Amino acid sequence: xxxxxxxxxxxxxxxxxxxxFAARAVEGIAAERQKAVRLFYAVRDxxxxxxxxxxxxxxxxxxxxxLKKGYGYCVAKAIVLCAAARACSIPARPGFADVKNHLTTQxxxxxxxxxxxxxxxxxxxxIEGKWVKAxxxxxxxxxxRFGVKALDFDGTDDALLHPFDRAGHKHMEYxxxxxxxxxxxxxxxxxxxxxxxxxxxxxxxxPAGNFEKEASIENK
Numbered sequence: 001x002x003x004x005x006x007x008x009x010x011x012x013x014x015x016x017x018x019x020x021f022a023a024r025a026v027e028g029i030a031a032e033r034q035k036a037v038r039l040f041y042a043v044r045d046x047x048x049x050x051x052x053x054x055x056x057x058x059x060x061x062x063x064x065x066x067l068k069k070g071y072g073y074c075v076a077k078a079i080v081l082c083a084a085a086r087a088c089s090i091p092a093r094p095g096f097a098d099v100k101n102h103l104t105t106q107x108x109x110x111x112x113x114x115x116x117x118x119x120x121x122x123x124x125x126x127i128e129g130k131w132v133k134a135x136x137x138x139x140x141x142x143x144x145r146f147g148v149k150a151l152d153f154d155g156t157d158d159a160l161l162h163p164f165d166r167a168g169h170k171h172m173e174y175x176x177x178x179x180x181x182x183x184x185x186x187x188x189x190x191x192x193x194x195x196x197x198x199x200x201x202x203x204x205x206x207p208a209g210n211f212e213k214e215a216s217i218e219n220k
Contacts, residue, residue: 004091075121
């Protein structure tokens with residue numbers, strides 16, 4: 001398990017920012033599973049999901065950097081959860097899957113030219129003798145605006161994104177699982193982004209956006 005506990009360039013669990021975040025989230029908690037649950041909710045709701053401000057620099061994929069910014073997309077939030085778990089001596093590793101997102105906004109679809117999200121990120125934590133998947137992607141306030149039940153995590157069962165929303169409409173469809181890694185496969189992620197989403201490499205013409213506001217307008 002040592003590969004899933006050590007600090008790396010991206011999962012920098014030894015950094016002050018990660019240690020402080022993790023310590024605050026699990027304060028007063030001794031049991032491993034309860035710590036994992038607290039960390040999940042801290043990452044889910046304290047780091048806003050933002051699919052527009054994705055940067056492809058190495059520093060942007062570092063847990064401490066993401067924490068200081070306070071926002072990130074699915075991969076960024078999974079990285080923070082892995083780092084915070086390792087800071088609490090819970091083995092953790094990032095995992096990736098291609099997903100079809102049926103609840104994206106019109107503006108984001110036009111921006112990305114697709115509703116297929118390549119290398120969607122989730123975290124796997126080793127809790128009480130088994131690996132458990134946790135997806136802290138969508139914060140509670142965003143889910144409320146979309147009319148989607150926020151994803152919960154009990155530290156025992158996998159917490160993967162819901163296939164349907166509250167109204168029974170398709171929400172998230174897992175297309176292909178790429179498996180998990182001891183560290184962030186940065187070069188592979190950047191390669192896939194440049195292949196499928198060249199817009200993220202065009203920093204001069206990348207539009208800003210408020211994803212939560214868009215969700216509110218489209219779901220009135």
